[in-house]
């Protein structure tokens with residue numbers, strides 16, 4: 404024996420046992436299970452004293468609740484199993500309530516327990532070493548996490564949202580059960596990224612989904628609406644919204660978000676569009692004949708001496724033209740929304756188109772100076788009428804939103820394989836927060852100054868759709884009370 408061990412106190416193993424974490428030694432004297440030794444920390448966590456438990460039967464010291472009697476994790480059953488099998492039995496979580504003298508109540512506690520058989524020289528189990536650790540904190544934390552997850556799940560289920568999570572590194576995809584229903588499958592069907600993509604048209608896949616994905620990787624936000632085809636052949640619409648999580652090197656790692664079925668709203672929108680289309684169509688017919696009558700009358704009265712009649716007919720003609728422009732823009736809107744807006748591509752001289760549009764606009768607007776600075780002569784291939792409509796909208800707005808006698812400058816120029824057209828005004832300008840929204844459908848700036856200027860907020864929306872369909876860009880630069888410049892560019 405080494406000299407060091409000689410200087411250890413005789414009762415060293417008892418001291419060690421008493422200082423060990425959560426230990427209790429019981430005799431294998433079924434059914435009493437007499438307590439032979441107990442550590443300080445065991446006494447502390449079970450709120451008892453050595454005198455109160457030593458020499459007592461285990462269940463005298465720690466009475467079991469009636470309801471636990473059949474529970475295979477109940478202490479009596481576990482001790483019996485240790486003796487019968489001769490093997491260690493672990494109970495990862497076990498509830499045993501402990502009396503708290505401060506509150507005078509038994510409070511719920513959760514324990515992780517281990518029961519090790521201890522044998523004598525005849526290999527007979529004589530003791531059981533019972534060790535416990537109080538894991539109430541961990542159990543509580545887990546319960547809270549489960550509770551909050553359940554709450555979130557219930558809330559998302561109540562709103563009809565499906566949730567999804569895509570790992571961009573290993574392409575693992577997870578989604579909630581609701582996803583199957585949104586994509587028209589029976590409950591329980593496994594939905595994968597590929598199965599969802601298979602329900603989207605190749606065009607939408609390229610123009611909506613891949614585009615939104617490319618943008619999301621830059622902006623961190625993912626948002627789009629797209630049509631899906633259910634297995635039964637019916638059309639539905641979904642709205643996807645999500646965020647991208649990046650690592651420290653700004654590399655995208657994960658994308659997660661929600662999907663909402665917006666079919667009802669879309670069908671509502673389609674009905675509204677159909678109504679607009681029908682109403683505009685019905686209005687167009689009487690207006691066309693009104694226009695024809697005014698033209699005939701104008702011709703017939705051309706020699707009239709009455710200046711009032713001449714003047715009134717010119718004004719009536721102008722008002723009819725204004726109204727038919729409006730009706731055509733409504734028709735365009737509904738054609739656009741229903742995907743029926745066709746481009747008629749043809750080569751034409753852009754400077755000539757700008758000159759013609761200015762002349763047409765100035766026929767009914769006399770109060771502004773319009774300068775045109777043409778760039779080098781160029782023939783572009785585009786829908787002449789639609790591009791003329793965009794220029795007309797820019798010019799009409801410049802007139803509407805700038806003071807009498809101010810100057811409006813239109814310019815065209817060719818650079819870097821693109822044509823750029825700009826319309827500059829000296830008008831009321833646009834706040835930065837409104838600039839981003841101008842190109843949205845029905846958006847009009849809320850401003851006292853323009854309260855009395857009529858408009859529907861569809862001109863710039865149509866312009867932006869027309870330019871986008873030409874794969875061009877449209878944007879604005881503006882300063883409040885100084886003026887605005889509206890631009891569009893077309894690839895050459």
Ligand code: ADP
Nearest residue numbers: 800801804847848858859860861862863864887
């Ligand atoms: P509308 O002029 O018929 O309302 P638009 O879509 O053409 O519709 O324009 C949307 C909004 O953008 C306008 O209501 C106006 O608030 C703002 N806007 C457009 N052009 C100009 C401009 N040149 N100067 C100031 N505000 C403008």
